[in-house]
Amino acid sequence: MLTVGLTGGIGSGKSAVSARLAELGAVIVDADQVAREVVAPGTEGLAEIVAAFSDRVLDADGALDRAALGAVVFADEAARRRLEEITHPRVRARTAELVAAAPHAVVVNDVPLLVEVGLAPTYHLVVVVQTATATRLERLARDRGMDRAEAERRIAAQADDARRRVAADVVLSNDGDLAELYAAVDGLWRDRLVPFEENLRARRAVRPEQVVLVEPDPSWPEQYARLAARIRHALAPADLRIDHIGSTAVPGLAAKNVIDIQLSVPSLAEADGLLAERLADAGFPRLPGEWWDNPRPAGSGRWEKRLHGSADPGRPVYLHLRVTGSPGWRYALLMRDHLRADPDQRAAYLQLKRELAASAPDSATYGTLKDPWFDEEHLRAEEWAGRTGWRP
Incomplete structure (x- = not known):
């Protein structure tokens, strides 16, 4: 119900x-x-x-x-x-x-x-x-x-x-x-x-298929906080780390109106068990199929994860379940923090997003076309992390 x-x-x-x-x-x-x-x-x-x-x-x-x-x-x-x-x-x-x-x-x-x-x-x-x-x-x-x-x-x-x-x-x-x-x-x-x-x-999630960028919404952090509180309540007494990631977590970025959230899990086996059931009951069902992140820099293999969405048609969500300390987990936090800290790269990414959104027919193509930029940005982000002592 x-x-x-x-x-x-x-x-x-x-x-x-x-x-x-x-x-x-x-x-x-x-x-x-x-x-x-x-x-x-x-x-x-x-x-x-x-x-x-x-x-x-x-x-x-x-x-x-x-x-x-x-x-x-x-x-x-x-x-x-x-x-x-x-x-x-x-x-x-x-x-x-x-x-x-x-x-x-x-x-x-x-x-x-x-x-x-x-x-x-x-x-x-x-x-x-x-x-x-x-x-x-x-x-x-x-x-x-x-x-x-x-x-x-x-x-x-x-x-x-x-x-x-x-x-x-x-x-x-x-x-x-x-x-x-x-x-x-x-x-x-x-x-x-x-x-x-x-x-x-x-147990069906809402998935926007077309890429429609909207201007930055100052309420995105508040929306994330409400979603995170529901997730935390659903998973209690487990106390897992939850982070706001993606473009809606970076002030000043236009974005698809989808809140990206990272849930840190001990293992993907645990993500497939009771955690998945509790998340679905709370309105965050698992999206069917296999999901992974492309490794950075590009190479063989892939960074496996689980992906859940939102059953609420009024608030699309992508909930990424990644193993704590894994490369994909670290990368999501690094890119968010680097874009928050570097206004020049944030502006460059915004320009790229606008150009691709105008030409990419769907979300999958849009994501693939961003890969070359992220391969280069990953190197800049790692240099920034080393220089500033950043930790996830």
């Missing part, structure tokens, strides 16, 4: 997005609803809350008075953290039960504090609903009868928009009307979530 984390600040309209996704066919797991369930009368969760905050947080019927509890914890960070220590493990455990019980589908986990508690890497995709603060304040007053001071306190207690954007694979703006929001959600469902789920189930 495809797991999607949905979040947004209080008053952002996240519930409207969740409801629309449910209409389209998603299975919704509502963290707020689960949070109520784990502190219902008679539960261990409620008993622990009363022990921590006294019975002043109970109503006349002995149920949790959420308004009374909110008044305590939103004004006191220590109290809020204590509440989170009680509720979050229970919410996570119950959520895992509900997700496991869902059929093969798109499962959307509606989590208000997804960013705050660091859950982003646990999902295949994170969707953030973003709305201007002024609009949120207006909605909280109109729809919930919340006074401005209380609304501002609630907003301040959550992650700000900048922090949420760093965690977001998709940002849905909700500053317009409901029709605009629904149109955006429908497009996300049709163009990304449904094909992502199908690719994930089929």
Whole structure:
């Protein structure tokens, strides 16, 4: 199944997005609803809350008075953290039960504090609903009868928009009307979530065949960081080195809009075993066939590797699994660092890329035509490494 984390600040309209996704066919797991369930009368969760905050947080019927509890914890960070220590493990455990019980589908986990508690890497995709603060304040007053001071306190207690954007694979703006929001959600469902789920189930990766260069995107490093965090989570407790490599890792370079990542593995035999299964489950299936790097300088033999891609049609990825310390592993890091350090060679490579992209019909031809340049650049990079004391 495809797991999607949905979040947004209080008053952002996240519930409207969740409801629309449910209409389209998603299975919704509502963290707020689960949070109520784990502190219902008679539960261990409620008993622990009363022990921590006294019975002043109970109503006349002995149920949790959420308004009374909110008044305590939103004004006191220590109290809020204590509440989170009680509720979050229970919410996570119950959520895992509900997700496991869902059929093969798109499962959307509606989590208000997804960013705050660091859950982003646990999902295949994170969707953030973003709305201007002024609009949120207006909605909280109109729809919930919340006074401005209380609304501002609630907003301040959550992650700000900048922090949420760093965690977001998709940002849905909700500053317009409901029709605009629904149109955006429908497009996300049709163009990304449904094909992502199908690719994930089929263990199929997205592979751009044509060479289309795009201008440097300052968000590429952030995109890499999100992908690396997912890979790291999928492979835990193994602690393998992960690096951003290739043109998207070099500031100022135009590139194919594909994030290249290197995963350092102890051996290719291990790469073929449990690591491959875990990566596929996380949305990074292995690409069929044999894969290798041409040796530098050119000669006989080849540098064998494993290559995985991304099941997400909205974010193509090449995940190169190379043995730690092998020639291909070292070369990927050396070339990245040399191009970062040498503006002249970076400019020369950019010119070459533009010329080849204009004439090369496909990715395979494009890669082959770059080989002579890389044979020469390898010698320059090795000289630079020796002169500067570079190490991988």
